[in-house]
Amino acid sequence: MVSSSVSGTEPRRVTIHDVARSAGVSRQTVSRALNDKGEIDGTTKQRVLDAARALGYRPSRFARGLVRQDTTTIGLVIPDLLNPFFTEVAAAALEAARARGWHVVVYDTADRAEEELGTLQVIGSQVDAVVGYFSCPEDELELFTRGMPVVLIGREHHSARFSSIRIDGEEGVHAAVAHLVAAGHTRIGMLDHQARAEPSVRYEWFTAAAASYGIDPDLVVGADQSADGGGTALRTLLAAHPDVTAILTFNDIIAIGALREARRIGRSVPRDLAVIGFDGLQLGALVEPPLSSVALDTRRLGALAIDQVARLLTGVDPLTADDLVVRAELRLGESA
Amino acid sequence: MVSSSVSGTEPRRVTIHDVARSAGVSRQTVSRALNDKGEIDGTTKQRVLDAARALGYRPSRFARGLVRQDTTTIGLVIPDLLNPFFTEVAAAALEAARARGWHVVVYDTADRAEEELGTLQVIGSQVDAVVGYFSCPEDELELFTRGMPVVLIGREHHSARFSSIRIDGEEGVHAAVAHLVAAGHTRIGMLDHQARAEPSVRYEWFTAAAASYGIDPDLVVGADQSADGGGTALRTLLAAHPDVTAILTFNDIIAIGALREARRIGRSVPRDLAVIGFDGLQLGALVEPPLSSVALDTRRLGALAIDQVARLLTGVDPLTADDLVVRAELRLGESA
DNA sequence: ATGTCATCCGTGAACGTTCACGTGAGCGCT
DNA sequence: AGCGCTCACGTGAACGTTCACGGATGACAT
Known part of the structure; x- marks a missing residue:
């Protein structure tokens, strides 16, 4: 009442x-x-x-x-909460923040530049620090987060203003390629992320690994970052290169879409097509067959980000770039 | 704290x-x-x-x-962000809140009563309104949210202090049972949620529907709210009642675990075992076979909650219980 | 009667920002 | 000269709470 x-x-x-x-x-x-x-x-x-x-x-x-200034609130900015990878990162960050008694305001930018900009405009007056994913140029970021600690995830930065957590999948991808080569594969494709103009860092890891095994790294096609995108991309790849027997993907969502598409077109995984994803999502264990993936520890990722925010906030002992790394390593399911 | x-x-x-x-x-x-x-x-x-x-x-x-009191911040409390259902609800709420220019502080209580209590203790001094899931008794809720609008999701309430959004799956479950009966099934089991002492409302919908078709409603077993829990529960159910040819589940996660378990024990879905979940998660489209489910519109669920918060906040035209309903309806995949 | 002490309670000030005013300079017009 | 107007800027007050004090009261001992 x-x-x-x-x-x-x-x-x-x-x-x-x-x-x-x-x-x-x-x-x-x-x-x-x-x-x-x-x-x-x-x-x-x-x-x-x-x-x-x-x-x-x-x-x-x-x-x-x-x-009384005893409460700290941080802003968590992610492109799409429904993308399981970001869900895991967000959950990890929430957990780490809770352990410190912090509050977390979550902003989902829906993968749209304008929403990201809108978020940046208001976030400054709402939180004490920011951690998350951004696609806008650094100077813009700099402009709106002036005076606040900012921790970027999975993005290189040049300004000294920011910290960023690097995702290092070089060894993991190398191990994945090695695994495929050992299984006899010689034509290995990749479903890369297509949003960016330039090829992704993950693709560069792939080319490097492929080169060391004398494998042709050019069997690549861009995929939308979704299951449907993965399916479509696999179809495109196989149409252009029918002899591909194994694929790496930019991430697990794309891989899962590829798994589904493979089933539709009657390619048995891993017999007719080996699939290795990237991210190591929990979700990967639910699909058939369980996904092999270059897995990274999302829980550590979130915890690391929050930890660095804490250090920046207090000004004591901020971690350097060498410490701000999460290494991905090959985790075998049954899809490769 | x-x-x-x-x-x-x-x-x-x-x-x-x-x-x-x-x-x-x-x-x-x-x-x-x-x-x-x-x-x-x-x-x-x-x-x-x-x-x-x-x-x-x-x-x-x-x-x-x-x-200047132009910014409103609401608290969103969920038991587990990694549970895809809550992820979808959270994403929907975030979207609806963003449309209004609101900020959302997210609290993941990790399904633990003590974390929920801790959240309640601090949330009152951080937000203007609360929406979410709570498992604690009403008087406790009342105590900490005094003077704030509170919108509960999927939970009955007795105090007039609260609004709650009811999930009505009666017709949907009835349709699901009808569908199974039409397909010739006579022994239909249910994997219920086991956390609560009493059987769930969803189970009651099942018994009601089963009764109207002369089906034995007692083939029920509790399941932990996870994929593994679904698998274990299915094994238990089939051990006790080997003649079961179809199951309903408390939610999609349990159903997906059941799908996986069915595959392991060599039961083909839907030929040897028909499976119908509840929630209609996007995730259901990624598994094999695509999950049939009594689906509810999580996007509308989140939007409705935010809408009601807005009405309570301004004090104009709050929706009544009759309007605060999200109906679930049968959506067929290929698992039944 | 006086001092000592504990208990309970009230008064200004401060936190950092914005809002509603007020002010003075400069300019053009009659 | 006087009036009115615009422009650029400053001054007190307000927002609602907590903190650092200080004061009043009574109990108890000296």
Whole structure:
């Protein structure tokens, strides 16, 4: 039962003063009662509490935050929460933040540059630090996050203003290629991420590994970052190169789409087509066959990001680039 | 609750006053420059901006929030972000909140009562309203959210303080049973959620539907809310009732685990075992075979919750229980 | 009666920002 | 000269809470 007032009137907030007046005490006494401080009589405390409840009083977080600066809030910016990889990273970050008693405001930019920009414009006045994925140029980022610690994930940075956590899949991808080669594959394709103009870093790892085994690295096609995108890309790849017997993918979602497509066109995995993804999502264990993947520890990723934020916030001992690395390693399922 | 304080010297915040002094103007002029208000000369504005940057000034969100109450922040509480159902709900809520320019603080309680309690204790002083899942008793909820709008999801409430969004799967489950009966099934099992002591509402829908078709509703076994839990439960169910040819599950995750287990024990789906889940997760389209499910529109669920929060916040036209319903309906994949 | 002490409570000030005003300079017009 | 207007900027006040004090009251001992 909401206390009804005629619509149109300004509802003026119930303040600590109102409670004080109603209980016949001072502000300070109300504050004491509500915050469980000492120096207050039991009966008056109860009286204040009753008055507060009767008036529906709720302290202003702004006023409180202004005077005691003990709460830290960080902003987590991700392109798409429905992408399981980001879900895992977000969950990990939330867990690490909770352990510190921090609050996390989550922004899903829906993979759209304008939403990302909009987020940047408002986030500065809402949080104490930012961690997440950004696709905008650094100077723009710099502009809006001025004075705040910023931890980037999976992105190189040039400005000294930012920290970034590097994802190192070089060895993992190498191991994946080695695994495929050992299984007799010689025509290995890759379903890369197509959003960017230039090929991805993961593709470069692939070419490097392929080169060391004398494998042709040019069997590559761009894929939309979704299961459907993976399916479509696999079809395209096989149409151009029917002799491909194994593929690496930019990430697990694409790989899962490829698995599904392979089943549709009657290619048995891993017999007719070996598939190795990237990310090592929990989801990979649910599909058939269980996905092999160059897996990275998303939990550590999130924890590392939060840890670095903590260091930047206090200014003590920030980690250097060498420490801010999460290495991915080959984890075999049954798809390769 | 644990607030880590910085050891050492407190670096005293740089305020708008410092910028003003440094630029040789007044606070108000600084405010004008930073907020792009008019009534300021171009050169002084630039001077102020330079001074602000030089000092590393960043406005206090508390002070700003105190004076202009234009930002609303809501708290979203979920038991487990890694559970795809909650991921979808969270994504939907984030989207709806973004459309309103709201900020969302996300709390993952990790399915633990103590974390939920801890969240409740701090959330009151951080947000303007709360939406989410809670497992604690109503009076406890009431205690901590006093004076705030609260929208519960998928939970009945008795106190008038709360709104809750009801998930109505009665017709959908009925349709699912009807579908199975039409396909010739007579022994239909259910993998229910086992966490609660009493059977779930979804099981009650099942018994009701089963009754109307003269089907034995007692082929039920509790499952942990995970893929592994679904697999284990299916094994238990089939051990007790080998003649079961179709199952409904509490949710899609359990169903997906059942699918995997069926494959392991050599039961072909849907030929040897028909499976129908609940939730209609996007994930269901990725598994083999694509999952049939009593699907609910998670996007609408999130949007509805946010919409109701908006109404409660402004006090105009809050929706009633009859409107706060999301109906689930049978969506056929290939698993039944 | 006086001092000592603990308990309970109130008063200004501060936190950092924006809003509603006020002010003075400069300019053009009658 | 006087009036009115615009432009650029400054000044007190307000937002709602907590902190650092200080004061009043009574109990108890001296």
